[in-house]
Amino acid sequence: xxxxxxxxxxxAIFFAVIAAILAVxxxxxxxSPCTERKGFLPIATTRGDRLFIGLLSAAYIHLxxxxxxxxxxxxxxxxxxxxxxVLLRWG
Amino acid sequence: xxxxxxxxxxxxxxxxxxxVAFSALVPLMTVVNYSVQDIFGPGQAYYVGTxxxxxxxxxxxxxxxxxxxFLFSGAVLMIQIPLGIGIALMMPKSGMKASLVLILLAIPLxxxxxxxGTIWQIFGRGDIGLFGWALNSMGFxxxxxxxxxxxxxxxxxxxxxxxxxxVALLCYSGLRAIPEAFYQAAEIDRASKWAVFRYxxxxxxxxxxxxxxxxxxMDSFMIYTEPFVLTGGGPGSSTTFLSQTLTTMAxxxxxxxxxxxxxxxxxxxxxxxxxxxxxxxxxxxxxx
Numbered sequence: 201x202x203x204x205x206x207x208x209x210x211x212a213i214f215f216a217v218i219a220a221i222l223a224v225x226x227x228x229x230x231x232s233p234c235t236e237r238k239g240f241l242p243i244a245t246t247r248g249d250r251l252f253i254g255l256l257s258a259a260y261i262h263l264x265x266x267x268x269x270x271x272x273x274x275x276x277x278x279x280x281x282x283x284x285x286v287l288l289r290w291g
Numbered sequence: 292x293x294x295x296x297x298x299x300x301x302x303x304x305x306x307x308x309x310x311v312a313f314s315a316l317v318p319l320m321t322v323v324n325y326s327v328q329d330i331f332g333p334g335q336a337y338y339v340g341t342x343x344x345x346x347x348x349x350x351x352x353x354x355x356x357x358x359x360x361f362l363f364s365g366a367v368l369m370i371q372i373p374l375g376i377g378i379a380l381m382m383p384k385s386g387m388k389a390s391l392v393l394i395l396l397a398i399p400l401x402x403x404x405x406x407x408g409t410i411w412q413i414f415g416r417g418d419i420g421l422f423g424w425a426l427n428s429m430g431f432x433x434x435x436x437x438x439x440x441x442x443x444x445x446x447x448x449x450x451x452x453x454x455x456x457x458v459a460l461l462c463y464s465g466l467r468a469i470p471e472a473f474y475q476a477a478e479i480d481r482a483s484k485w486a487v488f489r490y491x492x493x494x495x496x497x498x499x500x501x502x503x504x505x506x507x508x509m510d511s512f513m514i515y516t517e518p519f520v521l522t523g524g525g526p527g528s529s530t531t532f533l534s535q536t537l538t539t540m541a542x543x544x545x546x547x548x549x550x551x552x553x554x555x556x557x558x559x560x561x562x563x564x565x566x567x568x569x570x571x572x573x574x575x576x577x578x579x
Contacts, residue, residue: 205317206324206336215320229298243574256566259559266341267348273341 218255225251239291250291254284325551343552353553355528356536360512363447363532367511368504370451375458375503376496380488382463393463396456408520411449415521435522439529442522446530449517454510458503465499466492498572505568512561533557 225248234247241253258280265276326343328336347353378396383389402410415435417423426433435445469491477487515534518524524531537557541550 203334205321206328206330208324208327208338210340211320211324211327214323233296243570252566256559256563260563263344263348263556263559266345 221251241287241291245291247288250287251284253291254280254287257287258284322551322554325547326555328548330547339548343549344556347549347553347556352528353536356531356533359529359531360533363514364508364511366447367450367454368507370447371455371458371507372500372504374451374455376462376500378455378459379462379466380492382459384467393460396459399453399456402453404516405520407449407453408517411445411452411517412521415445437526439526442526442530446518446521449521450511450514453517454507458507461499461503462496465496469495501568501572505565505572508564508568509561512564 229247236244236246238244239250241250245253261280261283262273262276265271265273265279327338327340329339330336382392382396399407414420414422415433417427417434423433423435432438433441435441473491473495474487477491482490513534514532515538518530518532519535522530524535534557537550537553540546540553
């Protein structure tokens with residue numbers, strides 16, 4: 201049934217991780233609901249906002265690495281994860 | 292006081308979420324899968340990793356098309372937003388005249404995109420088109436099928452004709468929402484017309500203007516039909532915008548992997564800019 205979607209392991213892992221992050225964030229939100237606050241970002245954000253900003257910037261970090269260098273994307277991934285954590289904690 | 296929202300209402304969104312999942316998420320996942328493979332046909336796909344993304348990001352033809360797209364969207368906003376505000380300011384405030392102007396303004400918005408393209412394709416021709424013939428008779432060497440500047444001029448003029456009314460109508464509704472008391476206060480202060488515009492009308496138009504800029508940006512950034520019908524992307528590739536490049540790649544050359552990678556990058560650009568506008572709108576609402 202899913203043959204037409206041409207699934208590959210890396211993309212499956214990618215979407216599984218995104219789904220897992222969303223699930224964890226949902227549980228976290230139920231356990232301890234967050235309120236909007238102002239961090240180093242110029243606008244007040246909720247936890248979900250910061251996650252979105254983090255994921256979107258992670259995409260751009262990966263594309264920038266691809267465009268300007270031949271370094272393995274694992275470096276881009278590490279940078280993105282660190283950036284995402286910084287953003288979620290202090291953003 | 293810290294207010295904790297009740298999230299139970301989100302369950303009501305579930306049916307829509309399921310619909311969106313089928314109409315958007317599943318296709319999106321498929322596109323992501325395509326973007327890391329070279330696809331020759333059903334069951335014939337070969338994993339290539341990030342090769343397509345690398346290729347797309349360094350491809351000059353695509354970069355040119357992206358630059359053209361930004362140039363076009365920028366020009367569209369620079370012309371249509373001030374023009375739309377100007378038209379809205381000049382429109383009659385009420386009565387028969389107002390209704391008549393509203394109807395006249397709305398007409399271009401009702402015409403389908405491909406018809407708009409055809410209208411301007413004929414209108415701009417030197418032999419049978421009124422616009423092209425008039426320009427040629429006045430001594431201008433106008434030919435939108437052969438000259439890059441003329442082609443750009445025609446495509447821009449067509450878009451201005453088609454979509455400035457939308458900006459004007461949005462601004463008009465914004466202007467009508469300003470209470471008369473503001474104008475009376477300005478009159479008592481002997482404010483000049485410019486001061487009224489700068490300190491009363493423009494600040495009050497802020498929200499509709501953000502929506503107008505967002506709508507015009509999105510539409511012009513995804514423009515396909517009108518230039519495709521009018522110039523076919525030519526002369527050369529001078530009016531080939533992003534969506535046309537993408538369509539040629541995906542359907543013309545059946546290069547599904549590369550087109551998928553390209554459309555994901557396209558999607559990320561649109562997502563970023565829409566998010567910026569969305570944040571600006573919600574932020575402006577909160578400030579109130």
